[in-house]
Structures are given as structure tokens and as C-alpha cells.
Amino acid sequence: MQSLAHSARLLGAWFYYPPDAPALEQLNQHLGDGSLAEAWPYDVGHWLTTLSEAYRQPLCEEAYQQLFVGPEALAAPPWGSVYLDPEQVVFGDSHQTLKRFLEQEEGISLATARREPLDHFGLLVLLLGQLAMEGREAGVDRLLGEFLLPWSGRYLEQLEEHAPHPFYRALAQLGTITLGQWQTERGITPQLLRLYR
Numbered sequence: 001m002q003s004l005a006h007s008a009r010l011l012g013a014w015f016y017y018p019p020d021a022p023a024l025e026q027l028n029q030h031l032g033d034g035s036l037a038e039a040w041p042y043d044v045g046h047w048l049t050t051l052s053e054a055y056r057q058p059l060c061e062e063a064y065q066q067l068f069v070g071p072e073a074l075a076a077p078p079w080g081s082v083y084l085d086p087e088q089v090v091f092g093d094s095h096q097t098l099k100r101f102l103e104q105e106e107g108i109s110l111a112t113a114r115r116e117p118l119d120h121f122g123l124l125v126l127l128l129g130q131l132a133m134e135g136r137e138a139g140v141d142r143l144l145g146e147f148l149l150p151w152s153g154r155y156l157e158q159l160e161e162h163a164p165h166p167f168y169r170a171l172a173q174l175g176t177i178t179l180g181q182w183q184t185e186r187g188i189t190p191q192l193l194r195l196y197r
Contacts, residue, residue, distance in 0.1 A: 001132040001140065003041035004182050008129030010040070011178055014171055015078065016122025018068075019060045031055060042181050047174040054166035063165030075162035076155060080119035083151040083197045090117045098147050106131070106139050121155055121175075124148050128182075141186055149190035152179055154197065 010027060017023050030036040032055065037048040054060075068078060077083075077090075085092030098119050102108040108127070110118055118124075124147065131139040153176065160172035183190070 001135065001137065004140070004185060005129050005132035006039075006041050007178055008125050008132060008182075010036075011175060012122050012125030012127075012129055014122070015175070016120065016126060018064045019055070019167070028055065042178065044174060044177055047170065047177060051167065051170040051174060054170045057166060060165055060167050063163065063168055066164055067159065067162075067168055076158035077197075078121040078155065078159075079117045080121070080124070080147065080151050080155075081117060083154055083195050084193055086196050088196050090119075094147075095119050101142065101147065102127075105142075106136070119147070121148075121152060141188060144182060144186060145188045145190050149179065149183060149188060150193040151195060154195050158197075 013024055013027055019028070027036070030039070031048065031052050034049075034052070036052075037045045040048060066072070067074065067076060079090045079095070080098070081090055081092035081095040082088050084094035095117050102110065102118065110123075110127070124143065128140060128143050128148065131143060156172045156176045156179075160169050160176075163169045163172065182188075
């Protein structure tokens with residue numbers, strides 16, 4: 001599971017943090033100098049090259065604000081409950097189910113810097129990487145099959161369609177490919193859940 005752990009921690013960071021965040025400084029340096037393509041555990045060199053070229057273009061920070069923060073309504077909200085709950089709200093029923101799974105079954109109590117939903121795509125991918133690093137295979141499989149794969153394809157489609165910057169369009173494509181590789185590697189059949197967005 002080392003390949004999954006490594007790629008999840010990198011991918012999740014790009015989705016969760018703003019492009020100028022200190023947490024991304026080293027990762028972006030490796031992206032820029034091409035060394036990340038050699039270290040990435042799956043064959044996605046083309047997509048990392050595209051991502052690197054897009055990152056060099058201006059206005060990436062503004063695009064992050066527009067896609068992940070607001071103040072306008074987000075065209076591609078990164079929270080699972082927006083897709084899985086009939087009311088399309090954050091902190092919905094699916095969020096509560098995820099929270100129970102993390103706390104009661106995995107013994108994880110997440111505290112984020114701001115009061116935000118735990119079902120943020122980037123946060124879930126980072127968490128997936130942590131579970132994989134710890135060798136918690138059952139947790140990895142459940143997180144993928146029940147809490148991430150059922151809605152993430154739709155989210156990534158919307159992100160690619162509405163992203164105002166090529167970096168986030170390329171990131172959506174890399175996310176789609178990487179999640180497909182994880183699904184195949186782990187032999188996951190995602191739960192079929194109704195999507196409301």
C-alpha cells in the first residue's frame with residue numbers, strides 16, 4: 001500500500017491547501033523541477049508534466065479561492081455531502097455517517113484549523129494516505145468504497161468543467177486517473193449511491 005499512501009498524500013495536499021501554502025512549498029518545487037514525475041508511484045508522467053506547466057501560469061491562487069472558498073457559490077463543491085444528500089448541504093447525513101466511521105471504527109478524531117466538513121475531497125484523500133501509511137487496509141478499502149469513490153467522479157468532472165485555471169483542470173484529470181488506479185489496485189467495488197448534484 002506504499003504506492004497508494006505516497007500518491008494520496010501528494011494528491012490530497014494539492015486539493016486541500018491553497019497553492020501558496022507552506023505545506024505545498026516542497027511538493028511544488030518537485031513538481032516544477034520534474035523530479036516528482038520520477039517519484040510518483042504510478043505511470044502518470046504526462047499528467048504531472050501538464051500539471052507542472054499549468055502551475056507556472058499566473059492566477060492560480062485566485063482560482064483556488066474561486067473553486068474552494070468563495071464568496072460566490074462554488075461551481076464544484078469539494079464536499080461529499082453536497083453530492084450525497086438530497087438537500088445538497090454540507091454537514092448532511094452522509095457527513096455524519098463518515099464522522100461515525102472515523103471516530104468509532106478507525107479511532108480518528110479530526111480537528112481542522114477551521115470548522116469545516118470532514119468530507120472535503122482533499123482531506124479524505126490525505127486521510128486515505130495516512131491510513132495506508134499505517135497499513136490499515138480495511139479502513140482504506142471502506143474509505144474508498146463507501147465514502148470517496150461513490151461521489152468523487154462527479155466532483156472531479158465538475159471541477160474539470162468549471163475550473164478557471166489549467167492547473168485545476170489538470171489536477172481534476174490526475175485525480176480521476178489516480179482514483180481509478182487505487183480502485184483497481186485494491187479491487188474496490190464502490191457503493192452505488194444516488195447523487196443529487
